[in-house]
Amino acid sequence: MLVAPHVSAAARHLAATRPVPGSTARNLHTYEGGPAYIREPREELFLLAVANFVSQETFYESGAYRDDRYTALVARLAVEHPAWTAGLLRWLRGEGNMRTASLVGAAAYVRARLAAGTSDGPSNRSVVDSVLQRADEPGELLAHWIATYGRKVPQPVKRGVADAVRRLYTSRSLLKYDTESRDFRFGDVLNLVHASPDPAKPWQGALFRYALDRRHHPERAETPEGDRTLTARRTLLATPVDERRALVTGPGGAERLTGAGMTWESVAGWLHGPMDAAVWEALIPGMGPMALLRNLRNFDEAGIADAVAERVAARIADPGEVARARQFPFRYLAAHRHAAPRWAAALEAALGHSLSHVPALPGRTLVLVDRSDSMFFDTVSARSTLSRADAAAVFGAALALRAEQADLVEFGWRSAPVPYAPGEPVLDVLKRFHRLGGTDTLKALRTHYLDHDRVLLVTDEQALPYGPRISDPVPGKVPVHTWNLAGYRPAHSPAGPNRHTFGGLTDAAFRMAGLIENGRRAHWPWTGEE
Template identity: 70%
Template sequence: MARFNTRAATARPTSRVTSTGRVLRTYEGGRGHERDARSELFLLAVSHFVSEQTFYETGTDRDDRFTGLVRELAVTDPEWTAGLLGWLRGEGNLRTASVVGAAEYVKARLEAGATGGPTGRQVIASVLRRPDEPGELLAYWTFRYGRSIPKPVKRGIADAVRRLYTGKALLKYDTPSKGYRFGDILNLVHAAPDPDKPWQGELFRYALDRRFHPDTAEPPASVPVLGAHRELMALPVAERRAVVTAPGGAERLAAAGMTWEALAGWLQGPMDRAAWEAVIPSMGAMALVRNLRNFDEAGVSDEVAAQVAARISDPDEVRRSRQFPFRYLAAYQHAPSLRWSYPLEQALGHSLANVPALPGRTLVLVDRSGSMFYSRMSDRSELTRADAAAVFGTAIALRAEQADLVEFGTGSRPVRFRKGESVLKILDRFGDLGGTDTTEAVRRYYRKHDRVLIVTDEQYSYSRHGDPTSQVPSDVPVYTWNLAGHRAGHGPSGTANRHTFGGLSDAAFRMVPLLEAGRDADWPWVA
């Protein structure tokens, strides 16, 4: 008699975020599930803004947990850790956590005398993607470990410097407010110019002169943007606004690498309509998104506004900017004019391009408890994890064949929507629901759905009915999106039909169709 090869045999795919089997308590007192070190670090890393405080953890506690896990895995599992850190800065688009993680990777391996696996030099270079980041990494290292910089850090920074330093980068990021100027970094790491960039040697010399001999520093002719910038800076203040309004003014500003921040200081006066209209053509897509309110207050013309709208809603621009979807929600909430609403809706849709169109019936539960409102997305943002949860939950529900969208806290209630409706309009229907009774929300609304998706920080309160995932039959998939990275999960993960993902981008959504097609879901950076 056949025991295994029967018609009922089906694949039981698994995901990488895995529980150990050890029972913990959530911060709310619910029955929690411990995750292994890799899973805990992954969920913490993709939700971690360094020094950011949450409802349940201080910023220092989270930082210590993050660095402790990085240091442990840098020694015991360097291939995996290096892959995480490179992906975190790349597709994950989290700068500070990846820079801190790379520094701690090097420190832990040096202390342990570890060899084999990706070198510290490789890991450092992999996380430095923007010209100001070599200085960020050096500042972190010296603050934490002193001014003795080990060779792997120096060599990784030197590799990044050759790749990142240009004339425009110098103008934008080499400012007196920085603790490490470009010249300081070049002096410290002894970066040789890229032989494939003949102009870079002169650029490096100018950066050094600009830092240590500013009175005699002369911009090299081989980097035209530096000379054009110096010409503008030499103009008397009284003549500068005429440059903005003259024919070809926008082109001259762009050729001189003039950012909107630099333009505001250069004019030594208000950023009026003419100033904005001159600099808008050379602004990046996300700089445009962040300044929509300023454009309205200055009264930029409808013609220029239409150009801005086309830029910020262009799918290629959205893809290149690699911004989290909640950035567009923030812009929508703060821009006073209705002329930006539809372009922002389009941009939000493009940023959620990986959300799958799930077949059958889907139950989507969005955590709107107090802890989700307490934790902001970053120190510079007013948006909360509750906002992010609502964005993702709504997008899933709109894209699914049939979906029930529910918000929960102490209580729970459905969020009504129609197919084709605006994500941004639906978000206005979510509320603040107090405590966290995830289990009861699942019990109340699960009605033989084909799958359940829960977007949450996983910190549910004690329930006599057990954890939230136990309310769903074992043959029905439950997907949890963890937006906080706390240690204890609200249910098991890594087993058949129980999967936990993390992060504020939509990369993890790709895993759902894989799992439902009977395939295992690997870490996002594994091809």
């Protein structure tokens, strides 16, 4: 790997993955029986963490096996490399946008360090606090701890949760997340961790008492005096059912709902009636970008006005809104496949904005996209219908379209070029990909590598054992960047100079390719550590 004397903090934080350095060959095979290599534990955990949705079944590994492997790796590294592991968990919840994995990981971090009796590195309390970024998450972490490790919750977990509670508990978050469907209500959390109010938030003491009462003594729960949001919500809830629709659709309806902390979900239950066009049109100005994306079909079924639909489309396609939504690119692809034609252009633009950091690589680039059966079997998350093959095609096409000159190739049992035109929408290129059976990576490389300046493979690395092991068909001086979507343990090639592996479901991995080739040393995204 080329080395430069300095990498700026900005460059490090742009890099959402790190190249895998120097894994060693073992007597190991891929899940299809091909020759494989094992990764160093930090590399294995990083790739698993960014590719894994907790309890998700995959083609080669059960959800339980992946969860156990993830927890075991976190537990080991929490003791061996505590600063690195704490940084991973913090980054995973923040820039990585992987919520459940970071909570599960924080619990495993604390349990392993308590069992080992170590206090080196970041404190257990601070790690718990760092992964709790939404007001329902303190309860989720406690529910996970009790279900997994038992009802005795150690003090570092309680104190970390209490720190997060002081940051996150507000009137609006209580109205949104303190619902009967939750395993742990706000009052349960406060009872368990005994969080004291933040001295800088004089209103928080009354809010905590209200949360406790509404959970344990609802008959005496009184809205805190002076809390405008809770008072506005109480007024709305007291409104007779036959008058509620007029409050929503009449003058000032949108402001009234926003002031009472009413989300579209809460309005749907409160109305006791259909969500017609007038109701949606009142709600839309206060809806966030992801809520808009989720309700496109509902807008169409209700028949919202064309002028309102145009404003919705403009927000969906707005680069700032896309950045604020922090959604994986495949979310926009899924919406595009299920939405009516009038939303197509906006969703296509949003997908393009979500891929805005895919670099424009200079020279000639060979982009190989894995279209094998295992890539189609596995979805990008348990709640998605999109396969990893879809995600691979999205990023492969985006790379090719941005590159100065690129050959885009799909491979499996066989391989073939995927035609595209410069400036063509990514979604049009996706229509030309196919399902191609097994995974013959070496054959694809031997067939399509023709003195390119670099190779980029988008794959799950589970190659079949086709013929004898042969030398690398790509010269050692040519960079080969593997983007691993699945996070499986076996790697399809050894790492080393000019051989790098990345992971994850966002465009951030590709930022590293340019940094490496420009002669900068690659770092983990949350630290300068090699």
